[in-house]
Amino acid sequence: MTIGTIAFAGAGLDRADHLRSDPEAMAGLMDWRARLLKLDGLDPVIDPDGNLGWGTLADAAEDAELVFLGLTGGKACFAEVSPALLGSVAPANPRLWAAMSALESAELATYGTARALVDWHARHRYCARCGNPTVLAKGGWQRSCTNQVCKAEHFPRVDPVTIMLVEHEGRLLLGRQPHFPPRRFSALAGFVEPGESIEEAVEREVKEEAGVTVRDVTYVGSQPWPFPSSLMIGCHSHATSAELEVDKTELEEADWFTRDEVAYAMGGAEDGRFIAPPPQAIAHHLVKWWLAR
Amino acid sequence: MTIGTIAFAGAGLDRADHLRSDPEAMAGLMDWRARLLKLDGLDPVIDPDGNLGWGTLADAAEDAELVFLGLTGGKACFAEVSPALLGSVAPANPRLWAAMSALESAELATYGTARALVDWHARHRYCARCGNPTVLAKGGWQRSCTNQVCKAEHFPRVDPVTIMLVEHEGRLLLGRQPHFPPRRFSALAGFVEPGESIEEAVEREVKEEAGVTVRDVTYVGSQPWPFPSSLMIGCHSHATSAELEVDKTELEEADWFTRDEVAYAMGGAEDGRFIAPPPQAIAHHLVKWWLAR
Numbered sequence: 184m185t186i187g188t189i190a191f192a193g194a195g196l197d198r199a200d201h202l203r204s205d206p207e208a209m210a211g212l213m214d215w216r217a218r219l220l221k222l223d224g225l226d227p228v229i230d231p232d233g234n235l236g237w238g239t240l241a242d243a244a245e246d247a248e249l250v251f252l253g254l255t256g257g258k259a260c261f262a263e264v265s266p267a268l269l270g271s272v273a274p275a276n277p278r279l280w281a282a283m284s285a286l287e288s289a290e291l292a293t294y295g296t297a298r299a300l301v302d303w304h305a306r307h308r309y310c311a312r313c314g315n316p317t318v319l320a321k322g323g324w325q326r327s328c329t330n331q332v333c334k335a336e337h338f339p340r341v342d343p344v345t346i347m348l349v350e351h352e353g354r355l356l357l358g359r360q361p362h363f364p365p366r367r368f369s370a371l372a373g374f375v376e377p378g379e380s381i382e383e384a385v386e387r388e389v390k391e392e393a394g395v396t397v398r399d400v401t402y403v404g405s406q407p408w409p410f411p412s413s414l415m416i417g418c419h420s421h422a423t424s425a426e427l428e429v430d431k432t433e434l435e436e437a438d439w440f441t442r443d444e445v446a447y448a449m450g451g452a453e454d455g456r457f458i459a460p461p462p463q464a465i466a467h468h469l470v471k472w473w474l475a476r
Numbered sequence: 477m478t479i480g481t482i483a484f485a486g487a488g489l490d491r492a493d494h495l496r497s498d499p500e501a502m503a504g505l506m507d508w509r510a511r512l513l514k515l516d517g518l519d520p521v522i523d524p525d526g527n528l529g530w531g532t533l534a535d536a537a538e539d540a541e542l543v544f545l546g547l548t549g550g551k552a553c554f555a556e557v558s559p560a561l562l563g564s565v566a567p568a569n570p571r572l573w574a575a576m577s578a579l580e581s582a583e584l585a586t587y588g589t590a591r592a593l594v595d596w597h598a599r600h601r602y603c604a605r606c607g608n609p610t611v612l613a614k615g616g617w618q619r620s621c622t623n624q625v626c627k628a629e630h631f632p633r634v635d636p637v638t639i640m641l642v643e644h645e646g647r648l649l650l651g652r653q654p655h656f657p658p659r660r661f662s663a664l665a666g667f668v669e670p671g672e673s674i675e676e677a678v679e680r681e682v683k684e685e686a687g688v689t690v691r692d693v694t695y696v697g698s699q700p701w702p703f704p705s706s707l708m709i710g711c712h713s714h715a716t717s718a719e720l721e722v723d724k725t726e727l728e729e730a731d732w733f734t735r736d737e738v739a740y741a742m743g744g745a746e747d748g749r750f751i752a753p754p755p756q757a758i759a760h761h762l763v764k765w766w767l768a769r
Contacts, residue, residue: 189673192675200680204725297671299670300670303670307605308607309607311602312599312601312602314602335599340670341635341667343634374634377592377632377634378592379589380485380698383486387493391494407670409671430494
């Protein structure tokens, strides 16, 4: 059983990788037919029909860098690295969450791709190797160092994050991070570190955050999550005991929830033991998958 | 069925994450009892017993940065970011492959963690946001910008890469990259990009590299691969047709191989249709898993 389509996956764009390395083809795509994704800062602009807003390249700032998102219906789609964004940090906000609920799945995925790339360009202006300025290359899928001795190539980051269901005698371990909305609980999660497999990262994170040893880690599904550049890797595991030792620097609280408690919260109820993770998050789909098994 | 233990996974070290953020604890660990991993450039130094060579912190260059790898048997283990490495690029080499065959599994994993981290520090000396110098922080699991207006925090990269078996009517699709040893074929692979799930990355890569449409992508297993910082995510998929259109900029050749041809090569034979991927690579384990099913 799989977890089905999740928010931010399933963009309808053809990424047309072969065009990125072809400067002539890229230049040819940048004409009056090309579409420019409308962004307000890093947030999407929703048109009156509830779709992503698009303009033309004429709408871009003169000194803006353009990222090639891909082709759709024969048209090239771009997003602008607006000079106003440079060096800034733009966290998710309520307006963004509203847009995330409104947008149809393929559009949300297109937006997520654009957001992750534009944000990366805005925060990566210099060469990490030598400190000199970098410039956009390969349609925005690379930045290149302008120092001709260095010439380092830099690529957009994708940070793998494990997010895991932990089960023990029919109950599920969920936790809350300090920044969560009140009473929200979700699956534990953490970045995969250099030198560990996905399965080892799951084992380490659950041990660190909740003091629990897990076994039989299995993969369930994945989701791109552009805040700013995560690849969420959803897993399931079994705890060897129910005893918890919660790391309060990571989690405000963690506890075991019965199947009934989980089903009640996932039904949308806000008066149960906890409030479920929102449908855009892979945690929601992992929990739904668990209930359906 | 899982694919079992793979090279570079399964380090015996306790990463002791809680100590990294505690400068006092970190300083306390850096005494005469601490162990320093011996490295020759980025290659391991093997002692006469065939184990990883270790020294003490007294062996480190005076101006070296030290990366905290974790604890083992009550001892803190470090690796040195030698000033000689800064800005350099060190590809895998024959001496390294020999060491990889010699080292026992947990030691290889410890080395892989050290290599990925040390290499990252050596190639990330400046702040990508503002161009100012950065300094090692949190025991080497972070670098911090020294510009007090910027103060950006940077974390070691882990780049997710999909590597996939593609099957059609009992035959397996394998390809060879131009830099492979003669007659070696392996599973197709490619980086996961911003805005796509693992499953979508598999579909896109196989389409781009071999012109083949796949369905039913499933996860098989994962492996950290420190050349320089990949997380290999092994998958299986079914092709909807056997017709190939190979992208010659990515692959020198790709073709379908029968179960018998694959089994013969995996037995170590070098006189079959192709030479199998080496046992250190996850591709080897994926193919072994496929044969055993």
